[in-house]
Amino acid sequence: MLPRENILVVDLTSGRTRREEIPPELLHAYLGGRGLGVRLLRGRHTLPPYDPAMPLIFATGPLCGTAAPTSARLSVVSRSPLTGTVYDCSAGGRFAWRLRASGLLAVLVEGRSPRPVALAITSAGEEIVPADALWGMEIGDTVRALSSRGSVAAIGPAGENGVLFANVMMGEGNAVGRGGLGAVMGSKNLKAVAVDGDRRTPVADRDRLDRARADAMRLFRASPVIFGELGIAAFGTPALVDLMRQRRMAPTENFRRTVFEESSAYSGPAIRAAYGARKDGCFGCPIQCKKSGTDGRHLPEYETVSHFGALNGISDIHAIVRSNDVCNATGMDTISAAATLSAWGEARGRFPSPDEVVPLLRDIAARRGEGGLLAEGSRRVAEALGRPGLSMTVKSLELPAYDPRGAYGMALAYCTSNRGGCHLRAYPISHEILRKPVASDRFSFSGKARMIKIAEDVNAAIDSLVACKFAFFGASLEEYAELLSGATGGHHTPQDLKAIGERVCLTERFYNAENGFARADDGLPERFFTEPGSSGEGIEVPPIDRARFEEELTKYYRIRGLADDGSFPDPAFLSGQP
């Protein structure tokens, strides 16, 4: 059994708040983070994202506040205005740690305040405070204005203005990104949440936790992807720029090509040479993959440099870093912003120049001029321009920087992801490109259905713990189950965690099905089946074989226990779950 935990429920319509115990059976079945958030949405998962009754849930996990590596994280869960799916995203930082230290595992915000407000939480209680003076502020100013109240999660102008890919930004620069949960927060007139807890998180068996931590650390140190010479601890995720170029799977000019000859201009070493690469990772994380420049600015991640770079045909590293700065300041997702500009660029016959990007991003955040349309994301932009085929999305979520023609497991995983075209639900790149923990032929569908199903379940468990997926380039659920046992005093096995992950994945899929999602939504844009990538240097990048893709998708459904059309054989599935 897990220890007793509390949730804060905030009704912004009435201004009332209450702390209550989370039913222990829900913790047992869903842990925390993504799993708990998804469970707490039940019954309201078919509401429109901006309905005042739609909850916005901040949930940490049972390892947060302990010495378990990479566990000072939380998930934010709601329904996405961009995709219409159930949506979660996790982020690291002191906010999660302080939330747990305030005696709370989670905060559920519902209702809509009649005026802008902020929520301030301490161990002693919480208050809803006016935030009219903060409305319109960028993230940095908002965080500074609330710094006396602890760690801050805030929206910027993009969230206030309903940009469909607006982020919730953590004060230390981490983003709850992609699906527009910043716009859900803005629809509630909630500018920020500040938290300043001071309680110690109890650990049931410190020796056991310490031993498990030492095991995990040993595996991190042995992982070339984490601590290798060219690993993410040294260069951050831009370490992938050169690798994706070499594998000929770097999405270029709205996925028309898969090699951008000038990508070395913004590779990990190039960014380090231009800006420095100080460690600037999430609070308490031993890996520290995030980097900041010598001037203190947060430097962009792999997907950001690749999409503001290759996807828009831009090699100017300073323009790319400035684009990242503007997205962080206004609270916008970099992948979706860059991909939307790229689709729009192809539709108008010219990708944006380096000088155009920053003003366009500011227009998007303000929904000004052309920005009003671009704020809707690439699917709606492409449809409005009469070129729906130019939106490189799955379930309206812009695809990140791994071209699916170069990794067939990734192609399948984009489609089966419950939150749309996301690389992190299964991350088969680990097998197909990084060749860990076991290598797999990237140009074959064989075995990919099972690989994706297992990885989705494992990652849902990781998101419910809540730990960082990068830790799993070294460690496995084995070490994290042991960390959990040390933290709680219970006996948790990797199989238990995987079963929780499976329950979470199925619940999300069931919600999506109730919102009208079906097999037709589990598909890739036509371009990937009809146009080749950039072959060369002995690597052939043909279009994906549609018949094999569909065959493997059917196989995935069967392994998941679904019907061949992707539906649930048991319409009462949800009522059978805790």
Ligand code: SF4
């Ligand atoms: S590995 Fe990177 S993203 Fe993950 S917790 Fe550490 S610093 Fe944050």
